[in-house]
Amino acid sequence: MLEALRGIGGLVDEAVLRDAWxxxxxxxxxxxxxxxxxxxxxxxxxxxxxxxxxxxxxxTTHGASSTAVWLRERLRMSGSAARRSVELAAALDAAPAVVGHALAAATINAEQARVIVDMVSDLPATVGAEVVEKAAQALVDHSVRFEPSILRGLGRRILHHVAPDVAEQAEADALRREEEQAHPRRHVSLSSPRDGRVRLTGVLDLETAGLLHAALDPLCAPTGDGDDRSPGQRRHDALADVCRLVLRTGQLPASGGDRPQLVVTIGYHALVREMGAGMLDTGAALTPATVRRLACDAVILPAVLGGNGQVLDVGRQRRLFTGPLRRALVLRDGGCAFPGCDRPPRWCDGHHITAWHDGGTTTLDNAVLICGYHHRLIHTGQWQVRLAPDGRPEFIPPAWLDPTQLPRRNHYHRRN
Structure with missing residues (x-):
């Protein structure tokens, strides 16, 4: 074996010297x-x-506490890679021989082999060795066409192909065990704010995960050209949109006698000067730019304090785009007014064109309907928004994007 491996090594050395380009x-x-x-x-x-x-x-002979530890030291592998290697080696040894033979022949790859041994090891003990052999062979055959994640999905239904007479009961038993294990382990945690971030962690049962996917997926698509958010960032923003929508419904239970709301506390003069940070009721601090953006969000109610701490205003209704005014805004803009955006009205905020804290009025001619993503973009100051002479909103791009700064409109929502 060593002589053969040395021969392979020499041939590999020869290939490495060749230029791929x-x-x-x-x-x-x-x-x-x-x-x-x-x-x-x-x-x-x-x-x-x-x-x-x-x-x-x-x-043990070499003084190591386990084979994984020995591999880590001997081959300079990571501990996790060494453990996975030992586990897969043992699983392959215990699995039907067809799996090991297929890997040795390169009919399947190591990832597929891991999926197959996991799937056959999960089969009920009552099905017998013959059924396990048939299941392993079927999955090896499927590996010619399917990558590991799809193969794993097929593996969950493999009994329906090789032993349909026991599959239904086995599947029901497996699902019941999974549900019994998942329910007591469910949890969601929010860490304390640190470096401007909060870590969200948790374990969901399958039903809740399905609900979350159903709520987030329609909102996770890129918003159009220039949307360079990663998939994770799009899911983050979709989760924020879902929370805003739920808060708008008014159907949440009261909290301390009040409807659920986000309260930002900031000194009045700091808000007017656009210099002060704000404080959420959770204790988290917000930048002045974020405070200015939230100040014109239709579902965010500010609590503004005077210099000596007395409450001057908490969520003044004249500042918010609600009732008939919001309906008029929806009728005019049809959805997010930013060029190319297809977000519907229910995902949008009313934005003051002239900021409320700068004396801007809460009127139709000082308002534009805009989604959360583009609301944040507008508050960076790069894009400008105004109402054209015909009363329709138009957006002026930054000079680096369009040196002519030609105003742009959203034509997606226009119905006539």
């Missing part, structure tokens, strides 16, 4: 596939060697 496209793809196949075959051999090392207790 000089290969024609067909040879480039073929070389990549050949390297991938060789990697899987060597992985099968490595796992067989790891299993033998573990079975012989080589780690």
């Amino acid at each position: 000089a290969l024609p496209e067909g040879e480039l793809v073929a070389a990549l596939e050949a390297v991938h196949g060789l990697e899987q075959r060597l992985t099968a051999l490595r796992l067989a060697l790891v299993r033998e090392v573990d079975g012989r207790g080589v780690a």
Whole structure:
């Protein structure tokens, strides 16, 4: 074996000396596939060697506490990679031989092998060895067409293909066990603010996760050209939109006698000078720019204090775009008025064109309907918004985007 491996190493050395950039496209793809196949075959051999090392207790002989620890030190692997290697080696050894043979032949890759051994190990003990063999073979056959995540989904239904007579009961038993385990472990936590961020962590049961996906997915699509948010950032912003929508419904239980609302506390003169930070009722501090943006949000009620701390105003209704005024705003703009945005009215805020704290009035001719994402963009100061002579909102792009700064409109919501 060592002589063969040394021979392989020499051939690999020869290939490494060749420049990939000089290969024609067909040879480039073929070389990549050949390297991938060789990697899987060597992985099968490595796992067989790891299993033998573990079975012989080589780690203990060398003074290590476990095979994973020994691999970490000997091969300079990470601890997690070493543990996964030992676990997969043991699982392959216990799985039907067809899985190991397929990996050794590069018919499947290591990720697919891990999925298959996980799936067959989860089969009920009552199905018998013959059914386990058939399930493993079926998944190996599917691996020719499907990558690991899809293969895992197929694995959950594999009994329906190889043993339909026991599949329904086995699936019901498995789902019941999963549900019983998931329900007591459900939780959601919010950390204390740090560096301007709050960590959201949790474990959801499947039903709640489904509800969350259903609520977030329609709002996670890019908003159009120039939307460079990552998928995670889009999910973050979608979650904020969902919370705003729920708060608008007025259907949440009262909290301390009040409807749920976000309260920002700031000194009046600090707000007018656009210099002061604000404080949420959770104790988190907000930047002056964020305070200015929230001050014109239709679902955010500010609590403004005088210099000596007395309450001057909490959520003045004349400042908010509500009732007939909001309906008129929706009728005029139809949704987010920013060019190219398709967000509907229910996801939008009424924005004061001339800021409320600068003396701007809460009237239709000082308002524009705008979604949360573009509301934040407007408050960066790069884009400007105004009402054209025909009473329609138009947006002036920054000079770096359009040197002519030609005003733009949203034509998505126009119905006539």
